[in-house]
Amino acid sequence: MKRLLHINASPRGARSRSGTISGQVLAGLSAANPALVVETIDLFDADLPPFDVQAIEGRYGLLMGTPVPPEQAAAWDQLRSLAEHFRSFDGWLMSVPMWNFGLPYRLKHYIDLITHPGMTFRNDAAGNVEGLAAGRTAIIVAASAMPFGTMPEIDGLDFQLSYLSAWLGFIGVTDIHAVRVAGTFGPDDAVAAAMAKAAAEADALVAQLSARAAAV
Numbered sequence: 001m002k003r004l005l006h007i008n009a010s011p012r013g014a015r016s017r018s019g020t021i022s023g024q025v026l027a028g029l030s031a032a033n034p035a036l037v038v039e040t041i042d043l044f045d046a047d048l049p050p051f052d053v054q055a056i057e058g059r060y061g062l063l064m065g066t067p068v069p070p071e072q073a074a075a076w077d078q079l080r081s082l083a084e085h086f087r088s089f090d091g092w093l094m095s096v097p098m099w100n101f102g103l104p105y106r107l108k109h110y111i112d113l114i115t116h117p118g119m120t121f122r123n124d125a126a127g128n129v130e131g132l133a134a135g136r137t138a139i140i141v142a143a144s145a146m147p148f149g150t151m152p153e154i155d156g157l158d159f160q161l162s163y164l165s166a167w168l169g170f171i172g173v174t175d176i177h178a179v180r181v182a183g184t185f186g187p188d189d190a191v192a193a194a195m196a197k198a199a200a201e202a203d204a205l206v207a208q209l210s211a212r213a214a215a216v
């Protein structure tokens with residue numbers, strides 16, 4: 001991997017649980033591959049354009065195979081350049097807190113901006129869909145107060161990791177790795193144990209990805 005985009009969906013800066021574990025992943029990957037170029041997009045600071053009626057009408061045109069009308073072209077140029085930026089990376093590291101069982105709205109906004117025909121997927125008249133982001137690696141660091149991964153009875157409430165995995169699959173990504181930082185609310189010792197478990201999983205993932213890269 002030469003270029004990695006860190007997509008940070010937590011606004012909590014240095015206090016972010018997902019960001020703490022992502023920082024460890026980044027440090028490990030960079031130590032194993034000093035030439036790795038890392039860029040970060042902080043979604044709560046980024047200037048994301050609105051996804052409004054102009055953009056939506058242009059999308060229906062693209063889905064029907066018709067060109068985007070001139071009055072919608074400027075909005076689509078912005079979306080196209082965001083999607084090209086996203087696709088220009090060999091991999092993505094996503095720092096993602098769970099918000100109300102799903103994603104923070106800024107990450108959903110970003111996904112809505114870049115997920116369009118001809119940008120991150122292609123479709124034909126018969127309804128076949130092909131993802132255009134295949135061949136890359138995605139790493140999701142998913143933080144939640146609830147202890148997902150250790151309580152099967154709450155698995156049905158996960159629209160965070162399950163959504164991101166489905167979306168990445170839709171745009172063609174098959175090499176998807178996840179580290180859960182789960183159980184971040186509660187007694188100090190329980191939270192410390194959850195962080196230690198996530199840190200150990202992050203180390204194991206870095207070792208796995210680094211060994212794979214070295215073998216190529």
Ligand SMILES: Cc1cc2nc3c(=O)[nH]c(=O)nc-3n(C[C@H](O)[C@H](O)[C@H](O)COP(=O)(O)O)c2cc1C
Pocket residue numbers: 010011012015016017018019096097098099100101102143144145146147184185
């Ligand atoms: C608006 C909001 C909604 C949240 N909703 C959930 C939730 O549905 N389930 C859950 O387990 N944690 C929920 N949390 C807790 C966060 O997922 C948890 O604190 C996580 O560790 C935050 O990650 P971060 O520190 O990287 O931002 C919510 C937090 C906020 C601020």
